[in-house]
Amino acid sequence: MKALIIGVSGQDGSYLADFLLKKGYEVFGTSRDAQGSVFRGLNFLGIKNEVHLLSMDPEDFRSVLVAIKKSKPDEIYFLAGQSSVGLSFEQPAETIQSFTIGILNVLEAVKMEARGIKVYHAGSSEAFGDTEGEAAKETTPFKPRSPYALAKASSTWLVDNYREAYDLFACTGILFNHESPLRPERFVTQKIIQTAKRISEGAEEKLVLGRLDVSRDWGWASEYVEAMWLMLQQDKAEDFIIATGKSQSLEEFVSKTFEVLGLHWQEHVSQSPDLMRPTDLSISKADPEKAGKKLGWKAKVDMEGVIERMLK
Structure with a gap:
């Protein structure tokens, strides 16, 4: 083939x-x-x-x-x-x-x-x-x-x-x-991961984000x-x-990332209106049932697993 x-x-x-x-x-x-x-x-x-x-x-x-x-x-x-x-x-x-x-x-x-x-x-x-x-x-x-x-x-x-x-x-x-380690840092997940890692290693910087209340399905x-x-x-x-079929907020993604690194995210994160899009989806939610039934496919790695793998 x-x-x-x-x-x-x-x-x-x-x-x-x-x-x-x-x-x-x-x-x-x-x-x-x-x-x-x-x-x-x-x-x-x-x-x-x-x-x-x-x-x-x-x-x-x-x-x-x-x-x-x-x-x-x-x-x-x-x-x-x-x-x-x-x-x-x-x-x-x-x-x-x-x-x-x-x-x-x-x-x-x-x-x-x-x-x-x-x-x-x-x-x-x-x-x-x-x-x-x-x-x-x-x-x-x-x-x-x-x-x-x-x-x-x-x-x-x-x-x-x-x-x-x-x-x-x-x-x-x-x-x-x-997501994966191959994401460039312009993607918010990679930005969060890499900035949090630098902070955990002693970097004096803030993680600057837009909205934290949006929810996504991360696989x-x-x-x-x-x-x-x-x-x-x-x-x-x-x-x-x-999709995984499970949506979680960006705040949860941030919180879990810093938690894995032994840090409190509130001490290291700030928000900027400059990073808020003209329009953004509040909640992105999926029903992957058809893929499960017809393809026999089901996601094994959830958001927490994604974070842990990207940190490594």
Whole structure:
């Protein structure tokens, strides 16, 4: 089996490459500049030399088609795009284009190839918007509240449309928050972990955050890539929510992190209105029952486990 991971340099792409290599796949991975990219995640996992790296611009159809013809994949995993919700408010056009044009080009290329390539598309829980505390299901309507969420909703609708219109095996994993040591520090979980570690080692600094009352469903990234793979092993292409099913507040995440390090978080944390987004979801809550029943997948690592693993 051959797999093409579009966006292999990111957190999920790196863990997915590792997972597929262990399954015996021949793995191809793309980056906009395969020669110049650092591939920190692949190096961290010690697998960079085992992945065939290709330069590809997802927003350039010819580039996408060439990469697919070179790799001849059985499965394509589309994980590329601007991945920060906060940054999407500063770069809305780039964010929307990176997802929608990227997946559109992949779907068009797969349609032209006409040889049954299976496509996985990385969706996001952000597309649901604020469900007012109700756990989102696959049938919950999208109400995006950020350029990032809008982009993810649009790209998910594109996948649904091509699946129905052209009978492609194309599906979306609607992933809730999932973390790992491969997260850059612009992500709040990594910012919390790294700042708390420095404080515990004697650094004279404060952890500055925005809202602490928001709740999220936090899981462990390396578990979530198995769900991506399982989705492409089904007889029928369907979308699935991938999550732990348990939401906790950012304050709880902060509190637990400092507690593990033997510190009282209130002494080291301050809030800044500059870090509060124009719109933010108060509660992000998931119902992953369908994934449990149809994929046989269930998250094993909860928020506390995520914190302990990231601290190590």
